[in-house]
Amino acid sequence: MWPAALGRWAEIPICNLCLHRKRPPLIGDLVARGKHSQRKSKERSQSSNRWIERQRRDPYVAMAQVQGLPSRSSFKLKEINEFYFPHLHAKLEEKCKCSGSNRPNRRKLIQPGALILDLGAAPGGWSLYASTQLKLGLGGAVVAVDLLSLDETLHSCNSDITSRIRANLQSNFHFIQGDFTMNETRKRIMGAFANVSKNIQNNDSAGAIGRRPNLVLSDMAANFTGDSDTDAIRTLDLCERAMAFAAGTGCFNPSYSPRDGEGVLEDGGALLCKFFTCGRENEAELMDAAKRAFGSVHILKPKASRKESSEVYLLALDHRKKNAK
Numbered sequence: 040m041w042p043a044a045l046g047r048w049a050e051i052p053i054c055n056l057c058l059h060r061k062r063p064p065l066i067g068d069l070v071a072r073g074k075h076s077q078r079k080s081k082e083r084s085q086s087s088n089r090w091i092e093r094q095r096r097d098p099y100v101a102m103a104q105v106q107g108l109p110s111r112s113s114f115k116l117k118e119i120n121e122f123y124f125p126h127l128h129a130k131l132e133e134k135c136k137c138s139g140s141n142r143p144n145r146r147k148l149i150q151p152g153a154l155i156l157d158l159g160a161a162p163g164g165w166s167l168y169a170s171t172q173l174k175l176g177l178g179g180a181v182v183a184v185d186l187l188s189l190d191e192t193l194h195s196c197n198s199d200i201t202s203r204i205r206a207n208l209q210s211n212f213h214f215i216q217g218d219f220t221m222n223e224t225r226k227r228i229m230g231a232f233a234n235v236s237k238n239i240q241n242n243d244s245a246g247a248i249g250r251r252p253n254l255v256l257s258d259m260a261a262n263f264t265g266d267s268d269t270d271a272i273r274t275l276d277l278c279e280r281a282m283a284f285a286a287g288t289g290c291f292n293p294s295y296s297p298r299d300g301e302g303v304l305e306d307g308g309a310l311l312c313k314f315f316t317c318g319r320e321n322e323a324e325l326m327d328a329a330k331r332a333f334g335s336v337h338i339l340k341p342k343a344s345r346k347e348s349s350e351v352y353l354l355a356l357d358h359r360k361k362n363a364k
């Protein structure tokens with residue numbers, strides 16, 4: 040117990056999306072704060088009150104609690120998968136019919152046999168939702184990456200997200216704790232995909248897929264500094280890095296040739312990536328890169344994403360690597 044600390048519980052950092060504080064306060068946290076921090080803590084408790092009030096009124100937070108989900112983020116991916124994607128796909132199909140070409144018939148972004156890379160996965164909302172959409176028999180698998188462990192942010196909750204995902208995917212779920220921007224972490228990601236592929240071949244599953252992911256998700260957000268412009272630029276940088284990893288750094292070059300692609304995504308694969316709007320000038324490089332490397336590019340604002348937040352999702356479909364003109 041930490042009776043003296045209870046009054047200052049509101050000062051302990053909270054995950055910006057899930058309901059839970061990252062860990063209980065340690066006496067050291069409170070002692071370490073000198074007198075000069077008292078004014079700041081008053082300000083913080085006001086904003087903390089606003090945050091609690093907003094969480095209380097948020098229907099997605101309530102639904103996430105009722106359904107035992109680790110975060111309200113799951114609803115964003117669900118909406119994109121089950122609502123936005125079918126609409127976009129139908130429109131693209133219509134276009135293809137007019138031009139006489141054929142598109143594979145797909146109803147959802149997450150196909151049952153998909154090989155998914157989930158970047159910025161903690162506390163696990165997207166991985167958990169994706170695991171319910173995949174079928175083991177078809178080789179569906181998720182490799183998830185985060186700086187934090189999946190269950191670290193769920194201290195006050197009894198649910199164990201990793202084992203719930205494993206219940207759906209067994210050994211076809213790999214979690215890598217590390218910084219996605221580091222080479223070491225990227226090597227571990229590729230190693231995990233190689234393992235998934237081996238498992239699939241050993242099980243001799245129907246429709247086994249190759250070693251490359253066909254869907255890269257990034258819900259990564261840089262640690263909030265309190266300055267929204269800085270936060271947006273730092274998160275945009277993470278989004279650009281996810282794009283470069285998925286489609287190859289070459290797509291940021293105006294003379295990009297799809298044949299030179301060196302990214303991890305399979306041909307025809309998709310990228311779904313979060314960023315905070317920060318002006319066309321800042322976003323131009325990302326948008327141009329996406330248009331070079333993908334057949335169609337969309338900016339989505341799911342209903343589950345708070346209206347007052349500048350958060351949006353870039354959905355890039357049909358990665359064109361070798362087949363492009």
Ligand SMILES: C[S@@+](CC[C@H](N)C(=O)[O-])C[C@H]1O[C@@H](n2cnc3c(N)ncnc32)[C@H](O)[C@@H]1O
Nearest residue numbers: 112159162163164165185186218219258259260
């Ligand atoms: C908004 S949360 C993700 C929520 C998650 N999609 C869900 O459904 O529960 C953003 C996550 O990005 C992670 N992140 C930020 N920078 C990262 C990096 N360089 N490498 C890996 N993860 C990172 C953070 O640790 C944080 O857990």
